[in-house]
Amino acid sequence: MAILVTGGLGYIGSHTCVELLEAGHEVVVIDSLVNSKREVLNRIHAVTGKQVAFAFADLLDRSAVTRVFQEHAIEGVLHFAGLKAVGESVREPLRYYHTNLTGTLTLCEVMQEFNVRRLVFSSSATVYGAQERVPLVEDLEKQPVNPYGRTKAMIEDILADLYRSDERWNIALLRYFNPVGAHKSGKMGEDPSGTPQNLMPYITQVAIGKRKELSVYGQDYPTQDGTGVRDYIHVMDLAAGHLQALEWVLRGVGIDAFNLGTGVGYSVFDVIGAFEKASGIKIPVRVTARRAGDVAVSYADPTKAEGVLNWRATHGLDEMCEDAWRWQLHNPHGYDG
Ligand code: NAD
Ligand code: WQD
Numbered sequence: 409m410a411i412l413v414t415g416g417l418g419y420i421g422s423h424t425c426v427e428l429l430e431a432g433h434e435v436v437v438i439d440s441l442v443n444s445k446r447e448v449l450n451r452i453h454a455v456t457g458k459q460v461a462f463a464f465a466d467l468l469d470r471s472a473v474t475r476v477f478q479e480h481a482i483e484g485v486l487h488f489a490g491l492k493a494v495g496e497s498v499r500e501p502l503r504y505y506h507t508n509l510t511g512t513l514t515l516c517e518v519m520q521e522f523n524v525r526r527l528v529f530s531s532s533a534t535v536y537g538a539q540e541r542v543p544l545v546e547d548l549e550k551q552p553v554n555p556y557g558r559t560k561a562m563i564e565d566i567l568a569d570l571y572r573s574d575e576r577w578n579i580a581l582l583r584y585f586n587p588v589g590a591h592k593s594g595k596m597g598e599d600p601s602g603t604p605q606n607l608m609p610y611i612t613q614v615a616i617g618k619r620k621e622l623s624v625y626g627q628d629y630p631t632q633d634g635t636g637v638r639d640y641i642h643v644m645d646l647a648a649g650h651l652q653a654l655e656w657v658l659r660g661v662g663i664d665a666f667n668l669g670t671g672v673g674y675s676v677f678d679v680i681g682a683f684e685k686a687s688g689i690k691i692p693v694r695v696t697a698r699r700a701g702d703v704a705v706s707y708a709d710p711t712k713a714e715g716v717l718n719w720r721a722t723h724g725l726d727e728m729c730e731d732a733w734r735w736q737l738h739n740p741h742g743y744d745g
Pocket of ligand 1: 416418419439443487490530531584587
């Protein structure tokens with residue numbers, strides 16, 4: 409039996425494929441390469457000595473998805489495929505709703521047709537939006553503030569309805585906080601196309617000399633140093649969390665949402681300081697205005713994932729920075745190098 413990983417050549421999916429292969433699973437990947445490179449397949453092989461079966465296909469192409477289920481005995485699905493850029497989702501909401509929602513609906517319909525009802529879904533801490541209190545716990549009311557976040561909240565609701573209609577489904581909704589870092593080998597990591605929108609890849613690109621300076625978006629938040637506070641989590645901890653969530657859905661336990669975060673918040677200046685220590689490189693910064701839509705503080709209460717999934721993050725901020733830097737240093741042009 410195999411595990412299907414949609415979006416398995418992307419940043420988090422590819423690191424999770426490594427964990428799955430190392431745990432002895434057979435892995436099938438569907439990816440349209442809209443935000444990833446075929447080279448990732450070679451890197452997964454270089455790191456694990458194993459191959460994944462790859463279907464170059466869009467989830468919106470129902471016949472292609474059906475073919476994958478015909479050709480492989482799929483036991484469960486990790487569903488990463490989707491579009492994830494917040495700003496782009498504001499400019500192109502229809503594309504985001506169509507890709508993320510219709511992609512998920514198509515996947516679930518085909519799963520149902522083939523009697524596969526075990527699903528781990530990539531949700532996001534973005535579903536919380538601006539909340540009055542931190543740490544964020546799973547039972548808070550969702551209030552996403554942009555189309556991307558709303559696709560995640562809507563998909564969570566759709567999957568809950570699906571479960572209510574047929575309790576044979578087993579679904580884990582994983583709300584990731586801020587994924588950073590890379591595989592220890594330096595062979596796999598985050599490879600954003602165009603200008604990085606997220607803090608860590610922007611910092612690593614400044615360090616490698618691709619960008620002049622980092623803009624720090626606001627120093628007037630009610631936080632210890634005035635900059636935004638987030639819960640950064642190492643991508644290999646996330647990958648390990650998926651393995652635990654997969655075991656949980658394979659055991660057959662219904663539907664639930666889990667925060668995947670460390671429970672610790674770091675400011676933008678904390679991250680810059682840790683990165684400078686890890687790399688020995690000084691990051692030039694310029695404090696600018698706040699970025700629209702940013703919240704001051706966001707970090708997880710990870711207690712539920714600890715108790716139910718038996719998972720907790722083990723990598724600290726220094727390791728996240730060391731690993732992100734190793735990847736960037738060895739691959740200055742990402743997977744194109
Ligand atoms: P990514 O863009 O690196 O990976 C997504 C992968 O899905 C890519 O390889 C892309 O080519 C593929 N894809 C997109 N649409 C597709 C489609 N219609 N059919 C087939 N393949 C398609 O993103 P990531 O950072 O690895 O994120 C994975 C998932 O986790 C996404 O659903 C994202 O929304 C969610 N998430 C990401 C973060 C983050 O900060 N990286 C945080 C929370 C949640
Ligand atoms: C982190 C902190 C910025 C860039 C985003 C998405 C969220 C989720 C994860 C998918 C903030 C500051 C950033 C820069 C900066 N993705 N910053 N200069 O905004 O917490 O979350 O990624 O689900 O949906 O919104 O992450 O890395 O963009 O920002 O000062 O050049 O760094 O203001 O405080 P964010 P981020």
